[in-house]
Amino acid sequence: MIPELGEFALILAMLLAALQAFFGIMGPALRRDRWMAAVTPAVSGQFVMVATSMGCLITSFINNDFSVKYVAENSNSSLPLFYRVAALWGAHSGSLILWIFLLALWSIAAAIGTSRLPKPFASRVIGVLGVISFGFLLYTLATSNPFLRLDPPWPDGESLNPVLQDPGLAAHPPVLYTGYVGLAVAFAFAGAAMLEGRLDREWARWTRPWTTAAWAFLSCGIALGSWWAYYTLGWGGFWFWDPVENASFMPWLMATALIHSLAVTEKRGLFKSWTLLLAVLAFSLSLVGTFLVRSGVLVSVHSFAASPGRGTFILAFLIVMIGSALALYAWRAPLLKSEAGFELTARESFLLFNNILLVTACATVFAGTIAPLIAGPLGIGKLSVGPPYFNPTFLLSILPLLALLSVGIHAGWKRGNLGRRARILLLAFIAAAVIGCGVVFGFFTGGRVLSPVGVALGVWIILSSLIDPIDRLRRHISIPRAVLGMTLAHIGLGIFVISITSVEAFTAERDVALSAGGIAQLGAYQFQFQGVKPIEGADYSGVAGTVILKHNGALVDVMHPQKREYWVQHTVTTHSAIYMYRVSNVLVALGQDLGDGRWSLRLQVRPLVTFIWLAAFIMAAGGMLAISDRRYRLEREPAAALTPAALAAVPAVTRSEAG
Amino acid sequence: MRRLPIRFILPLVLFGLLVVVLAIGIKNSPEKDIIPSPLIGKPAPTFSLPSLTDPGQKVTSAQLRGHWYLFNVWGTWCISCRMEQAMLLRIKQTGLIPLVGLDWRDDPSVARSYLKHEGDPYQTIAVDQDGMEAIMWGVYGAPETFLVNPAGIVVYKYIGPITERAWERDILPRLPLTSEPAATSSS
Numbered sequence: 001m002i003p004e005l006g007e008f009a010l011i012l013a014m015l016l017a018a019l020q021a022f023f024g025i026m027g028p029a030l031r032r033d034r035w036m037a038a039v040t041p042a043v044s045g046q047f048v049m050v051a052t053s054m055g056c057l058i059t060s061f062i063n064n065d066f067s068v069k070y071v072a073e074n075s076n077s078s079l080p081l082f083y084r085v086a087a088l089w090g091a092h093s094g095s096l097i098l099w100i101f102l103l104a105l106w107s108i109a110a111a112i113g114t115s116r117l118p119k120p121f122a123s124r125v126i127g128v129l130g131v132i133s134f135g136f137l138l139y140t141l142a143t144s145n146p147f148l149r150l151d152p153p154w155p156d157g158e159s160l161n162p163v164l165q166d167p168g169l170a171a172h173p174p175v176l177y178t179g180y181v182g183l184a185v186a187f188a189f190a191g192a193a194m195l196e197g198r199l200d201r202e203w204a205r206w207t208r209p210w211t212t213a214a215w216a217f218l219s220c221g222i223a224l225g226s227w228w229a230y231y232t233l234g235w236g237g238f239w240f241w242d243p244v245e246n247a248s249f250m251p252w253l254m255a256t257a258l259i260h261s262l263a264v265t266e267k268r269g270l271f272k273s274w275t276l277l278l279a280v281l282a283f284s285l286s287l288v289g290t291f292l293v294r295s296g297v298l299v300s301v302h303s304f305a306a307s308p309g310r311g312t313f314i315l316a317f318l319i320v321m322i323g324s325a326l327a328l329y330a331w332r333a334p335l336l337k338s339e340a341g342f343e344l345t346a347r348e349s350f351l352l353f354n355n356i357l358l359v360t361a362c363a364t365v366f367a368g369t370i371a372p373l374i375a376g377p378l379g380i381g382k383l384s385v386g387p388p389y390f391n392p393t394f395l396l397s398i399l400p401l402l403a404l405l406s407v408g409i410h411a412g413w414k415r416g417n418l419g420r421r422a423r424i425l426l427l428a429f430i431a432a433a434v435i436g437c438g439v440v441f442g443f444f445t446g447g448r449v450l451s452p453v454g455v456a457l458g459v460w461i462i463l464s465s466l467i468d469p470i471d472r473l474r475r476h477i478s479i480p481r482a483v484l485g486m487t488l489a490h491i492g493l494g495i496f497v498i499s500i501t502s503v504e505a506f507t508a509e510r511d512v513a514l515s516a517g518g519i520a521q522l523g524a525y526q527f528q529f530q531g532v533k534p535i536e537g538a539d540y541s542g543v544a545g546t547v548i549l550k551h552n553g554a555l556v557d558v559m560h561p562q563k564r565e566y567w568v569q570h571t572v573t574t575h576s577a578i579y580m581y582r583v584s585n586v587l588v589a590l591g592q593d594l595g596d597g598r599w600s601l602r603l604q605v606r607p608l609v610t611f612i613w614l615a616a617f618i619m620a621a622g623g624m625l626a627i628s629d630r631r632y633r634l635e636r637e638p639a640a641a642l643t644p645a646a647l648a649a650v651p652a653v654t655r656s657e658a659g
Numbered sequence: 660m661r662r663l664p665i666r667f668i669l670p671l672v673l674f675g676l677l678v679v680v681l682a683i684g685i686k687n688s689p690e691k692d693i694i695p696s697p698l699i700g701k702p703a704p705t706f707s708l709p710s711l712t713d714p715g716q717k718v719t720s721a722q723l724r725g726h727w728y729l730f731n732v733w734g735t736w737c738i739s740c741r742m743e744q745a746m747l748l749r750i751k752q753t754g755l756i757p758l759v760g761l762d763w764r765d766d767p768s769v770a771r772s773y774l775k776h777e778g779d780p781y782q783t784i785a786v787d788q789d790g791m792e793a794i795m796w797g798v799y800g801a802p803e804t805f806l807v808n809p810a811g812i813v814v815y816k817y818i819g820p821i822t823e824r825a826w827e828r829d830i831l832p833r834l835p836l837t838s839e840p841a842a843t844s845s846s
Contacts, residue, residue: 164739240736277670284674291681311685319678326671333667370677373684511772565745572745574777591776600776 003068006056007147013049014137016042017130020107020505024127024643028120036123042124043111046133047104054101057094057146061087066655067153070094070146076159076568086170087160092310093146095173100136102174102181115262117206124192125185128165132184135317143310146304159539159568168228176221176248179285182214183251186258186281191325192277194332199276201339206265207279209627211262215255216623222248222614231576238612241390246369252361254282257358260351261621265317267413270348274355274467278331284322285362292369340413350408357401359596364393395450402457402497406464406488424467434459440505445624454501461494466498485626492618499611509604515597522603525586526550531597532590540564542572545590545599546555549579556581561590561601585609698813703730703805704795708785711762711770718759719783720811725835729758730805731781732793734765735773737801743820747780750826756834760784763793764799806833 020042027035057070061084066072074090089095107129114122140146164170168651193199225245230238239245258278267276291314342348368389406428410421418425436456465487472479511521516531530546544566550557559577566573576589584607591600698704707719731747733740747758758779762770767786772779787793796805806815815833816827 161742163742242736273667281670288677288681311681315678315681315685318681322674323671323678326674328673330668370680370684374680496703511776571742572777575742589776592778601771602776 002056002063002148003065003149006053006060007141009049009053009056010137010141010145010147011650013046013053013100014134014141016046016049017133017137019130020046021130021134024123024125024130027127028123028178029195036119039123039126040111040115041103043107043130046130047108050101050104054088056095057097058085058089058517061085065153066155066156066157066475067151068146069150072150072154072157073177074157074160075220076157076539078568079165080538083160083165083170084374089162089173090160093140093144093206095177096136096140097146098174099177100133100140100358102177103129103133103136103184106178106185110188113210114206121192121196123351124195125188128188128191128195129184132188132321135321139310139313139317143313154390156568157564158163161572162540162564162566162573163232165539165566166228166232168224168231172221172224172228173640175217175224179214179216179218179221180248180251180289180482182210182217182277183255183283184285185210185385186214186255186279190279191328193276194325194328197332198334199265199272199336199526201266201269204275205631208259208266209632211255211258211279211282212627215252215259216620216627218248218252218255219616219620219623222252223613223620227613230593232573232579238403238609241365241368242294242371244289246365247286247292250365250369250444251282251286252290253362253365254278254285254359256354257562258359258360260354264348264351266332268342268348271344271352271355272336273333276336277329278355278359279321280325280329281474284318284325285366287314287318287321290314297365299488310511340414345417346406347409347411347413348414350404350411353404354408357397357404361397361401363395364397365390368393399453399457402493405493406460408489409465409486409504410467421467428463428467429460431465432456432458435459451505454504455498458496458498458501459496465490465494480629480631482626482629482631485622485624487622488625489619489622492615492620492622495611495618496615499608499615502608503606503612507604507606507609507612509602511591511600511602513594513598513600520601520603523605524552525556525581525603525604525605526553527588527601529599529601532599535562535564537564539568540566543590545554545588545601547577547588547601549581549586549588551581556586559586559588561588580610583608583611672832698805699816702811703807703813704792706785706792706795708761708781708792711760711767711774711786712779712782714767714786718783719809722783723759723807724811725809727756728782728807729756729830730761730796730807731758731765732761732763732796732801732803734763734801735769736765739820740802741777743802743822744777744780746821746823746826748778749823750782750821755831757782761787761792761796763787763798764790782799804830806830 001489020039021493023035023038026032029038059065060068060071061075062081064071064075064077066075066082067470069261070087070091070093071087074094075087077085079087087094089098107126110129111122111126114125161238186207189210193203222228222245225248226238229240258275261271261275261278264271289312313554332398363649407425410418410425412418433452433456434458436454439455440452469479469487508523510520510522514520514527516529518529520527520529526549528548528550530548532543532545535544542562544560544562547559547561549559557579559579561577562575564573564575567572574589574591576587578588579586584605587602587604587606591602591603593599662803703720705720707717707721710716710718729750750756751758758781760783762784765786765788767788770784770786774784785792796803802820804817804821805813806817815829817829821830
């Protein structure tokens with residue numbers, strides 16, 4: 001009964017999404033106020049139906065209803081309650097439900113957020129979101145319905161993939177999807193502006209908080225995934241340049257570019273068509289990412305999530321959504337005029353470089369990701385693209401970006417005059433260079449050619465980000481939250497650069513075979529193995545080792561790396577023990593039983609690795625802080641439509657629209 | 660009519676090209692459940708690849724002739740491969756059929772240390788660092804496992820991590836009842 005209710009709610013949601021799209025887009029086009037008034041009830045109804053549907057699926061999981069195929073394939077009665085709920089997004093159909101639910105949530109938020117904006121614009125935004133919702137609901141119902149029944153029901157489920165039974169990974173998809181889907185709002189704002197044929201500085205101000213929020217979630221989502229990969233896999237580090245990782249990273253790069261170009265559009269009325277294009281591309285890349293992940297055309301770390309037969313539908317959806325957005329762009333973007341010019345050394349130039357470099361970085365990642373697709377069938381030769389391609393090409397565009405950042409944030413708008421800041425910037429640079437080289441060559445031996453460069457750039461970014469806030473503090477000038485947020489995000493970036501550099505240069509690892517009482521040395525650390533003990537959990541049994549960790553002979557921690565065998569699927573997973581000592585991560589993974597009480601152990605010391613993820617969260621926190629700025633709290637907005645520039649733009653365009 | 664500047668149309672054109680690429684990608688991605696491998700019933704590709712465990716040596720299809728074997732495509736980067744690791748070790752324990760590994764698009768040193776650490780279910784492992792050999796076998800995702808008979812014919816192909824169910828239902832029944840001596844060429 002409950003699954004049928006869920007399916008029915010999903011069908012209703014699809015119909016309501018269709019109404020939402022129709023009224024939202026056609027209402028303003030035909031100037032029907034009553035149609036526009038129907039948009040809010042439609043989107044609210046859609047949300048309620050989607051939430052009902054998701055609630056039904058969760059209920060089936062909680063009740064262990066193994067007559068539902070999706071539940072039977074992804075859950076098990078021995079699974080703890082927490083993972084029974086998280087199992088919802090453990091496979092394809094359920095993660096689509098999660099996607100649709102989050103999109104409905106963003107749509108409701110957008111409906112509330114735009115309620116004070118001009119009615120036709122708000123209506124178009126929700127209309128465009130309705131088109132996306134409709135597409136995904138249709139896709140789910142047509143190809144991936146999670147409510148299908150089994151006859152007869154299975155006595156018990158096949159259980160959730162054990163590698164997914166982990167708090168980090170349970171949290172990763174919802175957060176990442178929130179970011180992915182959030183970019184749909186920026187896309188909808190761009191779509192509404194193009195349908196209207198008008199884009200002014202107010203538009204950029206309305207769009208900024210939505211973009212930044214989506215970006216912040218995306219940052220956290222990517223960091224969670226990378227963190228999980230690090231401590232579960234432990235073998236190859238924290239980033240694999242895997243197609244699925246790239247699929248989340250490319251929209252992030254685009255969203256980062258969009259945040260910066262929106263700043264220019266808001267402050268100076270420039271880069272308008274470029275900003276539109278970025279808003280379209282950022283969400284398009286998350287759609288293309290979905291395609292790559294779900295269609296199974298690319299081989300990936302995450303290949304268990306792929307389902308090849310569904311690719312065709314997503315491709316058709318891509319063509320409709322992205323194709324029409326880009327066609328609209330080709331038609332409307334030429335209408336947008338820049339409101340001013342700027343000098344080469346002005347902040348606008350720096351942000352332009354920022355955008356060019358970020359888009360280039362994104363393009364290189366994109367090229368590397370789809371290269372196997374092109375090379376294979378065309379027979380250009382078989383390509384295997386991996387870190388040897390990605391690392392250098394990515395650095396090629398990112399290093400100049402990092403170098404320009406420190407100067408760029410101090411350049412003035414319109415006329416670039418660093419003025420008195422030039423001196424202190426130079427001082428900061430010298431300090432950073434000294435620290436960079438000093439740390440790398442002084443404290444550590446070894447390292448790579450780029451290590452001092454990386455540390456110096458990171459330190460420079462942090463120091464120069466601090467100049468402005470400190471200056472304001474000394475002169476008792478209040479700091480707007482937007483500036484504070486930007487500063488925090490840039491400091492996060494600096495920390496990120498330093499920690500990546502440190503991990504790349506100074507990681508130490510060793511594989512050893514030890515019997516109880518045996519000691520292994522790695523750097524200044526001693527690991528004393530004390531043997532293993534059996535352990536038992538809700539749906540697994542296994543062994544836990546005991547390793548005493550000492551640093552220069554002083555006791556630091558007792559570590560318990562585990563090896564678990566999950567009963568239902570006969571799958572063994574490795575749970576590394578990780579201890580953070582000072583700023584280094586010490587990792588011990590339990591390997592194979594070599595017999596006679598001897599075990600193989602993998603030991604790693606990675607300095608600063610935790611700061612990579614911490615930095616991502618700092619960046620996200622900076623974004624959230626910026627959103628809370630007073631400027632974005634929408635007071636009644638009569639001025640919005642009445643700026644002289646906007647007034648001048650409106651009649652011309654509406655005429656061309658009518659004619 | 661006003662003229663459309665090319666720079667505004669360019670994104671649409673590029674997207675059109677991408678759609679073509681993706682469409683070709685779909686066309687070339689075998690449908691997991693519908694189309695069986697074209698290799699089934701055909702001779703397995705002949706190969707001669709460096710050995711993972713003994714880089715000086717070669718693993719060749721000629722060595723494997725005359726015995727049943729399971730050809731398992733894997734990589735340390737592949738999560739699903741980690742999931743079938745325990746099952747592979749169990750298959751090795753049964754002694755019914757040797758496993759021949761193809762370490763696909765992997766860092767051999769990482770792979771060696773992985774096997775040392777997690778247990779090595781394979782009799783021999785060939786290294787396919789550039790992914791060429793996997794293409795010959797029509798592999799599009801790891802793990803994939805091919806059952807090859809003594810005449811060198813591919814009898815069955817299993818996609819995804821081997822589960823107990825797959826081993827008992829799909830692979831065991833295809834093996835001859837009188838267990839022939841396992842391939843011993845390299846042991």
